[in-house]
Amino acid sequence: MKYQHAQIVIRRLLIYASILVLSNHLSQPQLENTVQDRLSNKQKFALAAKVQVMSDHLHPSTHTATHIVSNQVSPLCGHNLYAGDQALIDNTHLNGGHWAENDLQRYGEVCGRPEMIERGYAANEFKPIFESHDRIGNRIDLVRYHPSYHQLMQLALSEGLHSSPWTTPRPGANVTRAAKNYLHCQLEAGHSCPVTMTFASVPSIKLNQGIAEEWIPKILNRGYDGSNRPYFEKSSLTIGMGMTEKQGGSDVRSNTSTALYTGGESYELLGHKWFMSAPMCDGFLVLAQAPGGLSCFLVPRWRPDGSKNALEIQRLKIKAGNVSNASSEVEMRGALGWLLGEEGRGVNAIIKMVALTRFDCMVGSSGGQRQAVVQAMYHTSQRKAFGQKLIDQPLMRNVLGDLQLEVEGSIALTMRMARAMDQEDQEHEQMLLRLGAAVGKYWICKRSPHHAYEAMECLGGNGVIENFITARLYRDAPINAIWEGSGNIQALDVLRAITKTPSVVNHWLDEMASSVGVDSRFDKAINLLKNELADLDQFEYRARHIIDQMAITMQTHLLLQAGNEAVSNAFIQSRLESKGAHSTGTLPRNIDIETLLKRGDPLSL
Structure with missing residues (x-):
């Protein structure tokens, strides 16, 4: 025992x-x-x-090492986003931004730096945190962001992405801003929301001269102050927006928030906003019902006496994408607001801001498409399967070429609208932009989610993992398609413009007239489009189909004018002749796939 x-x-x-x-x-x-x-x-x-x-058996066996890491792709960083993007270079030069070449080369290098890329990851990993009260019970309505978010905001504003066309207007000013914004948003999409709104707010705020004199210089300042202080203590300001209410959505005329006149230019706002973007901005453009009808107001986060304005955040929205940017639900409990424009003309006062934010949706979605191609091209050029690099396999080449072709059309249309913004004093450019902002926002943003998915699939299982950027690109892709009016709203806006001002159609067709006769397939598409536009039967029911054809024919025209036959021919065969119904990776056999791959390769400097 x-x-x-x-x-x-x-x-x-x-x-x-x-x-x-x-x-x-x-x-x-x-x-x-x-x-x-x-x-x-x-x-x-x-x-x-x-x-x-x-x-004798405790020593590690030679068999305990299960594997070594091989055939995995190191993160892409240290590259120049501008120098490696031939489509962006071509369209920047074609539309009048050639003078900014050196600055764009510089900024392309900045946006490829490892530390900049890491800030995009951190801003998304550490989401905004809402604190309604301080530790002793005072209402503070404070949203805290990760330092990376503030660093990205500082970078954007220091580069003038919120101000440069206003402060230094010249031919190509909007084109070069769009190019830099296109590069910048590839780092991270969420913080672009307050950058865009700050840029787009200027025309609306100018409708109130007294407010503009105090606010505009600080809005245009190339600085960033994310501190929680009153606007009059800061040298730089950012602007948000609150239009949507739960009972109406895009139908802003059904808003129930009210504005009571209290003397001078001041009103007291009462009501609920279902979406208030970037709630830590210094002021917000808000629509509310005044005695004279729906009106537009600038609502500061702090009152002139230094007390907190009665904007009470109810919660932050939990979104599928765009998570670095706080979207809030807010109650206005007697909040101070200053009238912009006239009572009853709120839509007119804010419409210019809406047009500019829609344009930036085009820029952001085009940039998202480009970054998706960057990741897919780089990954497939480094990884092998079935005995050869993925990028050398015929079917993968078809997919990659198709993804790049989508970017070619998106950036061409975006930059043409940027040129129209630079020349908006001309009637043709103004009319072109009137349709183009809605057509482009509808088409480019709507094409982006599927484009992001196809690029993500090129990375296989890694593509859906959150520390690969393709997962974030996919989550972010639907946001621009929905924000500032979903697809139906954009299509209806185009029809509204056509029926209200029929001459806009003539300007749209006149723009494409220079390409008639260059390619018989394009000529045929133009004739079909004219017939569609002339047929008013069930016009609204057919709206999306009409806008599809308007977008594709305009993109075709722009690619024909750019003079790269390989690109235009591939676009015509895959988009125009198929009427946009093709699946990704179904390019026809007789196109110049090598040219498309070279133009998409981020490292082909």
Whole structure:
């Protein structure tokens, strides 16, 4: 019995000892001293033999290394986003931004730096946090962001992405801003929301001269102050927007928030906003029902006396994408607001801001498409499967070429609208932009989610993992398609413009007239489009189909004018002749796939 008991003790000690050794808590000599203190001589003798046998097996076997990392792709960083994007370079030059070449080359390098890319990841990983009250119970309505978010905001504003066309207007000013914004948003999409709104707010705020004199210089300042202080203590300001209410959505004329006149230019706003974007901005453009009808107001976050304005955040929205940017639900409990424009003309006052934000949706979605191609091209050029690099396999080449072709059309249309913004004093450009902002926002943004998915699939399982940027691109892609009016709203806006001002159609067709006769397939598409536009039967029911054809024919025209036959021919065969119904990776056999791949390769400098 004593011997059996000793065996049990030894067995238990051996188990305990093996755990200690394997977990590095005890060395072999320490183990022996610890165990021997508790054993008799006979037990020690028996244990010594067992410990020797056991120790022979504690050393790591050569077979314990299950694998070495191979055929995985290192993160892409340290590249120049501008220099590696031939489509962007071409369209920037074609539309009047050639003078900014050196600055764009510089900024392309900045946006490819590892630390900049990491800030985009961190801003999304550490989401905004809402604090309604301070620790002793005072209402503060504070949203806290990760430092990376503030660093990205600082970068954007220091580059003038919110102000440059206003502060230094010249031919190509909007084109170059769009190009830089296109590069910048590839770092991270969420913080672009307050950058865009700040840029777009200027025309509306100028409708109130007194407010404009105090606010506009600070809005245009190339600085960023994310502190929680009153606007009059800051040298730079950002602007948000609150239009949507839960009962109406895009139907802003059904808004129930009210504005009571309190004297001078001041009103007291009461009501609920279902979406208030970027709630830590310094002021917000808000629509509310005044005695004279729906009106537009600038609502500051702090009152002129230094007290907090009565904007009470109810919660932050939990979104599928765009998570670095806080979207809030807000109640206005007697909030101070200053009238912009006239009572009853709120839509007119804010419409210019809406047009500019819609344009930035085009820029952001085009940039998202480009970054998706960057990741897909780079990954497939580094990874092998079935004996060769993925990018050398015929079917993958078809997919990659198709993804790049989508970017070619998107950036061409976006930059043409940027040129129209630079020349908006001309009637043709103004009319072109009137349709183009809605057509482009509808088409480019709507094409982006599927484009992001196809690019994500090029990375296989890695593509859906959150620390690969393709997962974030996919989550972010639907946001621009919905924000500032979903697809139906954009299509109806185009029809409204056509029926209200029929001459806009003439300007749209006149723009494409220079390409008539260049390619018979394009000529045929133009004739079909004219017939569609002339047929008013069930016009609204057919709206999406009409807008599809307007977008595709305009993109075709712009690619024809750019003069790259490989690109225009591939676009015509895959988009125009198929009427946009093709699946990604179904390009026809006789196109110049090599040219498309070279133009999409981020490292082909």
